[in-house]
Structure formats: structure tokens, C-alpha cells
Amino acid sequence: MYSDEDIILVKEFKNGDEKAFDQLYEKYRVPLYSLCYRFTRNEADACDLTQDIFIKVYRNLKKFKEKSKFFTWLYRIAVNTCISFKRKNLPPRPEHASVTKTLPMDKRVRMKIAIDDALVKLPKRQRLAFILHHYEGYTFVETGRIMKISTGAAKANHYHAIKKLQILLKDWI
Amino acid sequence: MSTCTEFKRKILDFIEGHLEEDERTIFEKHLRHCNQCHREYTSVKKLYETLSQDEVVLPSQQFFDNLKIKIKQKKIVARAFAIKRFIRILVPACAAAVIVLLLLNRPAPTVEFAIPTSTLLEDKEIAGLSLGAIVDDELIHDMSIIEEYLAPGFEETIDELTEEEQSEFIEMLYEKYDYDTNI
Numbered sequence: 001m002y003s004d005e006d007i008i009l010v011k012e013f014k015n016g017d018e019k020a021f022d023q024l025y026e027k028y029r030v031p032l033y034s035l036c037y038r039f040t041r042n043e044a045d046a047c048d049l050t051q052d053i054f055i056k057v058y059r060n061l062k063k064f065k066e067k068s069k070f071f072t073w074l075y076r077i078a079v080n081t082c083i084s085f086k087r088k089n090l091p092p093r094p095e096h097a098s099v100t101k102t103l104p105m106d107k108r109v110r111m112k113i114a115i116d117d118a119l120v121k122l123p124k125r126q127r128l129a130f131i132l133h134h135y136e137g138y139t140f141v142e143t144g145r146i147m148k149i150s151t152g153a154a155k156a157n158h159y160h161a162i163k164k165l166q167i168l169l170k171d172w173i
Numbered sequence: 174m175s176t177c178t179e180f181k182r183k184i185l186d187f188i189e190g191h192l193e194e195d196e197r198t199i200f201e202k203h204l205r206h207c208n209q210c211h212r213e214y215t216s217v218k219k220l221y222e223t224l225s226q227d228e229v230v231l232p233s234q235q236f237f238d239n240l241k242i243k244i245k246q247k248k249i250v251a252r253a254f255a256i257k258r259f260i261r262i263l264v265p266a267c268a269a270a271v272i273v274l275l276l277l278n279r280p281a282p283t284v285e286f287a288i289p290t291s292t293l294l295e296d297k298e299i300a301g302l303s304l305g306a307i308v309d310d311e312l313i314h315d316m317s318i319i320e321e322y323l324a325p326g327f328e329e330t331i332d333e334l335t336e337e338e339q340s341e342f343i344e345m346l347y348e349k350y351d352y353d354t355n356i
């Protein structure tokens with residue numbers, strides 16, 4: 001599904017075909033934005049991160065040695081960018097929890113806020129392992145390769161994330 | 174699979190559908206009899222259901238369109254910046270190199286000595302270096318003879334020659350240096 005088609009596009013881009021990059025962009029822009037949004041739980045941050053990631057990808061694609069699958073390389077850039085991401089002089093995130101208690105809100109909105117808060121509280125690596133496996137659908141082998149950790153470590157990170165989420169979202173499960 | 178700990182480890186695989194058929198059957202049988210494992214299974218399953226409702230609201234199509242342009246603009250800006258930076262480094266480096274070359278290739282100071290032409294002409298090496306194009310061995314020899322005759326005591330020397338010999342010598346000189354005697 002991924003590798004053959006992607007590698008052809010990568011080779012075409014290396015040979016000067018800009019449209020090949022556009023195709024890769026079209027293919028991965030939504031998954032990468034989703035990853036960034038799920039990691040930051042903030043639309044502005046997700047937009048900034050997505051931009052940073054694609055700029056890095058565009059600048060470095062010609063250096064990609066094709067030793068790994070393209071999506072592994074791409075998501076590794078994304079993961080590293082997420083881990084090193086620092087918010088840029090934005091006002092602090094609103095305290096959803098207090099808002100939840102004081103204002104009558106639609107259940108779905110409150111649940112979303114609760115998930116936001118819970119995921120943000122996870123350590124970065126656990127959060128990423130969880131997002132990659134649970135939402136992006138990558139196997140633990142692939143998650144490990146993307147995060148440059150062993151399959152077992154990827155599985156353990158995911159498992160600990162689940163355990164914490166069970167506690168943090170206990171009112172919703 | 175024999176203990177509850179092992180069953181609990183398999184809950185995620187069971188929910189995600191990664192268990193083999195026989196493992197799945199054993200797991201389901203265990204859940205029916207073990208309240209603790211069943212509670213854990215229910216909790217994780219509900220967590221998955223809750224998280225599945227977490228949808229990502231995508232930004233507008235315009236954001237993605239603008240981003241595609243921005244990515245490539247950044248590349249151009251980066252290239253221009255790299256060229257500027259290169260020039261900023263290259264220009265002073267070239268200037269420094271030119272100054273160093275000028276200093277190294279500055280002509281050495283010259284010292285002038287007053288040396289008689291005859292001495293220079295006798296020194297074959299110097300003559301070869303400076304007058305190689307116009308001076309040859311024969312000329313040096315002839316000039317030496319002239320020098321002898323022009324030296325102090327010339328009168329005596331020339332007097333030793335007969336009149337005929339003197340005329341012959343002068344004729345020879347004229348002939349040698351293409352002096353037209355008919356002028």
C-alpha cells in the first residue's frame with residue numbers, strides 16, 4: 001500500500017519532478033495533521049507543527065537514502081518534531097476541567113475536553129506510541145521503527161498509556 | 174494462557190482482533206468465568222469506544238493549499254539565504270586572498286651597482302642572462318680586443334702595427350659591424 005508507490009514518487013522527486021512531492025503531500029497531509037493535532041490537542045499548534053514537518057520533509061527528501069520505508073522516515077521526522085515542539089508565545093491552555101464543572105455543556109464537548117486533557121497529561125513518548133498505534137493504525141513493529149525503539153518498548157509505551165488513560169478517563173468509561 | 178496476568182496482557186490483542194482463533198476461544202471462555210479479567214476487559218473496551226469518538230477537526234482546504242505553497246517558498250527563501258550567506262563569507266575571503274597574494278608577489282627591492290660594460294660583457298653568465306639576445310661569444314672577443322686598443326697605452330699598441338696593419342684592422346671592424354666606409 002505504502003512503500004512501492006511512495007518510493008516511485010520519491011525517486012521522481014529526486015529527478016526533479018515537483019509534482020511527485022505534491023502527490024506525497026496530498027497523501028500524507030491529513031494523517032500528519034491528525035497526528036499533530038492528537039499530540040498537541042490544539043489547532044494552532046497542530047498547524048504550526050504540520051508546517052514544520054513538511055518543510056523538513058521537502059528540504060531533506062533528496063537526502064532520504066531509501067533504506068527504510070518512506071512512511072517510517074516521514075513519521076520519524078514528525079515524531080521528532082513533535083517531541084521537540086515548544087509552544088510559541090501562545091496564551092496558556094484554558095483549564096477545561098474547571099469549565100466542565102461550572103458550565104452546562106453538551107456531553108460530547110465535555111468528553112472531547114476530557115480526552116484532550118487526558119492525552120496531554122501522558123508523557124510524550126507514551127502519547128506518541130498510543131497515537132501511532134491506536135489512531136494511525138501502525139503495528140508495534142512499525143511504531144517501534146518510527147520511534148527508533150524496540151517493538152517491546154513500543155508495546156510497553158502503548159500499554160502504560162492505556163493504563164493511565166483508564167484512570168484519567170474513569171468518569172467516561 | 175493460564176493465569177489472569179497472562180489473560181490481561183492479551184486483552185488489547187483480543188479487542189484489536191490480533192488473537193488466533195484457538196487463543197480467542199480460550200480467552201472468551203476465561204472471560205465468562207473470571208470476573209476480574211472481565212472487568213478489566215470491559216474497562217479497556219469502553220476506553221477504546223470513548224477514544225473512538227475523538228475526532229480530528231481538520232483545518233480548511235485553504236490551509237493545506239497555502240501550506241503547500243509556503244513549504245516551497247521556504248525552500249526558495251532558504252536557498253536565497255544560503256546564497257547570501259555564501260556571498261557574505263566569500264567576498265571577504267576573496268578580498269583577504271587578493272591582499273595576501275599582492276603581499277607575497279610584491280617585487281623585491283632592487284640595488285643598483287655601477288659595473289663597467291666590459292666587465293659585464295666578459296662575464297658570460299651575466300651577458301647570457303641580460304644580453305643573451307644581442308651578445309655572442311664572438312662579439313665579446315672582438316670587444317675585448319677593442320678594449321685593449323682603447324686602454325691606456327693605446328697609442329703604443331697601435332703604433333706597433335704597421336700602417337697597412339692598422340688600415341686592415343679598421344677595415345675589419347667596419348666590415349664586422351656593417352659600417353659603410355663609402356659614406
